[in-house]
Amino acid sequence: MRRTVVVTGAGVISALGCAPAEVHHALTTGRRAGAIADFDPQAHFGARNARPLDRLAQFVAAAAGLALADGGCSPEHRRDRPVGLVLGTMFAGVRTICAFDRRALELGPEYASPLDFANTVLNAPAGQAAIWHNLRGPNATIAAGVASGLQAIAYASELIASGAADAVLAGGADERAPETLDALARAGLLGREDAPAVPYATDRDGFTLGEAAAFVLLEAAEAARERGARVRATIAGHSAGHARARDERIDHRVVSAVCRAALDEAHAASTDIDAVSAAGSGSVDVDACEARALDLLFGDRAQPVPLIAVKAGLGETLGASGPLQLMAAMEAARSGCLPGVAGLESTDINVTHVDIRQEARPLRVNTTLIDAIGWDGHCCAIVIDTAANDA
Template identity: 35%
Template sequence: MSTATPAAPVISAWTAISPFGHDRGSFADGIRTRTSPVSTLDTERWTRGPGETAATVPGFEPREFLGSKGTRAMNRVSGLAVAAAKHLLADIGVEPGDERDDIGFVLGTTTGSVQSMMDLTRASLTGDKPDHVEPAAVPGCVMNCAAGQAAIWHGLKGPNATIAAGRTTGPHALNYARRLLRTGRATRVLCGAAEEYSPARAWVEHHRRGGGDPVVIGEGCAMFLLEPAELRPPGRRVLGTLEGFESRVCLDGDLAGTVTVAVRKLLAAAGVAPEQVWAATGSGFTDSRGEPVETVALRSLFGDAAVDRVPPADLLGDTASASAMFQLAAVLSVAGSAGRAGAGHTVVTTCDDDGSVACTLLRLGEPA
């Protein structure tokens, strides 16, 4: 399915809470230096998981980061989303306490908080009665809890949506936000994706992969402001323009071939030649044979120089549904330091082991 449109929205601000740190600058510095944020888990903070290392946001606890009010039962993924939205809204001049019915909120996630779900299930099985559980813990088990809490916390009364599409969540969330703007349902949209580290998520992922060597679990939230270029206030610089989206499903086992077909369709719909692509980057996905299928496809399409300009998303560990959003943030970090505003296109791809493929085309700088 291809949905290119001439009225493409722009990205004019972004932030990231990541294993590199609590703000956009920390993320950009970590990406540009290609520093690994993976570390040994603190056994005093975390119960035992399948592995001894992870890429966690340093020193992040929702109650300490956001204050005691309203955070007693807030889970980690909700805290990451609320904190990222707080940073981004401050960057664009929205004051705390302002209620805005013109700002939408779109958040991608895999399932929400796996730890909250497991904790509630355990409580229902070990309590005197199944219903002897903490009532305040129930909302945290719902997949759209993080998006809802972020909107309530910041007074965002525009459309609120949660997108769950595995590792391809990022491009789908951006396309959903673009449709909200295109149809006039929102003037601006905060669009991001969030995943938490937890022992429960680590164990689920470990068993889902067959129980082999433990995967390094990453966490964080990357978030972007999307708005029509003509409604951008004076002084707010355009960082990139969303010019296309494409998604496919691999039915023949050739995932690299499906990525190639999707990217070619994406470029053709936007009228962009491969030589106009400055950077092409994938989500770091490898298939059951250990082959980096996205990298293979992108190198065949664009060559080594374009693919090697941006570090792969797996530098942060497995960030699941947030991988493509972190990759987009990495593109903007590298482009900003290279002075590439308005010069060239970038392609961000992602795929999942269920055969789904999605990709986004971004033109750096102002709309054409």
């Protein structure tokens, strides 16, 4: 028998704050920031030696620690019961990887840093965070482009639902490294540098790169009840797929089908969805594809579905984006306020069944669809239910 999976904690390191409520307030007031400028390792790690952790691993370990603390998952609890960790990332510690290679190529192999070498593999941040927080359950790293973080949550949910784990930290992280900026610019994916990108805007020409780490603590519902944990949301359904067609365009029909499969697993009709926490980033093609997919999905609604676009405030945070979207949905449910799309003055998105607007609005949110779509075709969808949460 499959087990019910619930969210009992959340933690975030971002340019708009280090608490979900703080990030939500920034989004509802239209604040926008991409780079993390004031991260203080000592504030999160105290006197412990964080030198073996590179910058991204520090983000991951800090966000994981915040999620554990928010969920009341103490070191004593983790000592008695294994907690897993699943991290989604697109580039992992690319800054460290490139620095390690560059030093060895330019100065010679004898100058390659053994300390940096441990951080040059994709799963290093997940391993470092598990060691740091004594997480002895399953440990995995998911690499699925922009969809990595949301897929990590879906995979962790499956581990718990199937009985393979009782509790798993799940989320994603990526940093704004010079090498990432250069690669995305060469690929023609970044927008203009003089202003932050606005999802769904008429004049959008690419996204603004952000950075963040974000985790949720997932548990089997009975395990959460047993230890008296607060329930923030229930993972009601999830699905994933690949939507890039042979002509290299993203097929909106596949994206819509992935979202439909998540709704079906959640036993939810399109009319049951109160809001969508969407993947819009400022990408010309992906934003349009997503809007068409949602318009198709919600075509039987009498009223258009309201939309949240967290990337309007935080930029494209790659592996962290899906978990941030899920947190935004939980905070909208808690506060009764749905953030708008910051900076949106006009849109060329011609849809009937999706409500895209600049202003924040009061809204009662019980059931939310979260979607993640990458320009490479990876897509994922999760449905959460917050109607019976304890927040």
